[in-house]
Amino acid sequence: EYNIVRPKGYTVSYHATSEMEKHHFGQTHPMKPWRLTLTKSLVTAYGMPFAMDNYNTRHATYEELNSFHSSDYLDYLATAAPEDQPRDLDNPDKDVKFNLGGSDCPLFHGLYDYCSMSAGTSLDAARKICNKQSDIAIAWGGGLHHAKKSEASGFCYINDIVLAILELLRLYPRVLYIDIDVHHGDGVEEAFFSTDRVMTVSFHKYQPEVFFPGTGGLHDNGPKSEHNPGAHHAINVPLNDGITDEQYEHLFTSIIGKVNTHFRPSAIALQCGADSLAGDRLGRFNLKVEGHAACVRYCKSLGIPMILFGGGGYTPRNVARAWAYETSIAIGADQNIPAEIPQHAPWRQHFVHDTLFPTLEQSMSEPRNNKNTDKRLRDIVSHVHEQLRFVQH
Numbered sequence: 343e344y345n346i347v348r349p350k351g352y353t354v355s356y357h358a359t360s361e362m363e364k365h366h367f368g369q370t371h372p373m374k375p376w377r378l379t380l381t382k383s384l385v386t387a388y389g390m391p392f393a394m395d396n397y398n399t400r401h402a403t404y405e406e407l408n409s410f411h412s413s414d415y416l417d418y419l420a421t422a423a424p425e426d427q428p429r430d431l432d433n434p435d436k437d438v439k440f441n442l443g444g445s446d447c448p449l450f451h452g453l454y455d456y457c458s459m460s461a462g463t464s465l466d467a468a469r470k471i472c473n474k475q476s477d478i479a480i481a482w483g484g485g486l487h488h489a490k491k492s493e494a495s496g497f498c499y500i501n502d503i504v505l506a507i508l509e510l511l512r513l514y515p516r517v518l519y520i521d522i523d524v525h526h527g528d529g530v531e532e533a534f535f536s537t538d539r540v541m542t543v544s545f546h547k548y549q550p551e552v553f554f555p556g557t558g559g560l561h562d563n564g565p566k567s568e569h570n571p572g573a574h575h576a577i578n579v580p581l582n583d584g585i586t587d588e589q590y591e592h593l594f595t596s597i598i599g600k601v602n603t604h605f606r607p608s609a610i611a612l613q614c615g616a617d618s619l620a621g622d623r624l625g626r627f628n629l630k631v632e633g634h635a636a637c638v639r640y641c642k643s644l645g646i647p648m649i650l651f652g653g654g655g656y657t658p659r660n661v662a663r664a665w666a667y668e669t670s671i672a673i674g675a676d677q678n679i680p681a682e683i684p685q686h687a688p689w690r691q692h693f694v695h696d697t698l699f700p701t702l703e704q705s706m707s708e709p710r711n712n713k714n715t716d717k718r719l720r721d722i723v724s725h726v727h728e729q730l731r732f733v734q735h
């Protein structure tokens with residue numbers, strides 16, 4: 343009923359599995375896998391699947407996970423049971439192995455399946471890009487940027503992004519990783535610290551000791567020691583509470599535009615964590631769906647093969663809005679879909695306001711003060727531009 347047609351001259355693929363969405367981190371945990379169901383139902387209500395190749399993804403194999411993660415970590419992840427969780431309720435993070443079983447990364451039923459499906463989604467997306475069957479591949483079930491080689495962290499157990507980038511590196515000389523989740527993309531940054539074939543750029547709230555994970559300062563640009571080719575290839579954009587669409591979009595295009603001309607990526611991996619939206623349960627920014635999505639639109643305009651990953655996002659209705667709208671940008675249908683949530687969309691009442699684009703006032707009860715001065719943002723841009731003088735590909 344909407345004017346949604348296959349884009350001419352390029353292909354978008356959507357990688358998901360309804361199995362992943364059935365998993366639960368626990369009642370009080372902010373990560374809700376069913377936000378993926380809500381996203382898919384909105385995408386479907388708008389008729390977008392007609393314009394994409396839709397893949398039901400498989401589980402990643404142990405060997406695939408092992409291309410980044412250590413065997414001892416994977417073996418524990420595969421066998422640890424919820425019963426192994428420490429029972430000391432006053433100190434839930436005591437005695438946890440590999441950071442598994444604490445409050446952030448609980449052991450829950452079906453954990454290994456959940457992790458291998460998230461990774462399978464992102465690996466399938468990467469393969470479609472490598473064999474040129476897709477120009478943009480979408481993996482909203484991935485984007486778990488905090489996971490380390492031998493450690494779970496911040497709701498992330500398997501770093502599907504690192505696995506997908508390793509796959510892209512088999513074919514593409516250089517991969518640009520961009521992270522618009524409100525948290526620092528520390529796991530991806532660390533994994534590629536010593537190579538000049540991956541540049542990582544994370545935009546995040548930065549307030550060490552207060553806001554997770556506490557890393558990603560402006561001057562953290564990769565280890566400069568011992569002739570490391572990866573030096574200057576980690577870019578961090580530390581921000582304060584309350585940044586607006588206008589400021590963020592200006593920052594994003596000035597930084598990514600310059601990164602693009604200096605680094606000349608052959609593929610882009612864009613983590614679209616939706617916890618940078620206003621009204622997020624964990625986030626601190628004042629971004630609207632329009633401002634968040636402008637980053638996707640800008641990256642698409644560069645005309646480079648791209649994977650879109652999910653990530654954080656703790657107010658499910660806003661996660662679904664952002665990722666559904668960003669899917670429409672990928673297929674070039676953003677001008678053709680009505681802002682009103684379709685009448686027949688499942689869980690329509692769940693959205694509270696019946697629009698894809700809630701105002702700031704609709705997103706949160708009390709607006710957050712903007713603590714980002716234009717002077718500070720200009721200083722960030724000039725520091726990044728200085729870093730890029732060292733990068734010439």
Ligand code: V1P
Pocket residue numbers: 370371372445446485486487488496497498523525526554615617624653654655
């Ligand atoms: O702040 C912490 C740790 C736990 N303390 C010992 C310090 N953890 C954060 C983790 C946030 C993870 C974000 C993941 C992502 O970047 C990618 C998927 O979005 C945390 C927070 C918080 N407000 O920052 N954990 C929790 N809240 C939490 C709350 C309730 C139950 C379990 C965890």
Ligand code: CA
Pocket residue numbers: 521522523524525526527544545546
């Ligand atoms: Ca980020």
Ligand code: ZN
Pocket residue numbers: 523524525615617653654655
């Ligand atoms: Zn996050």
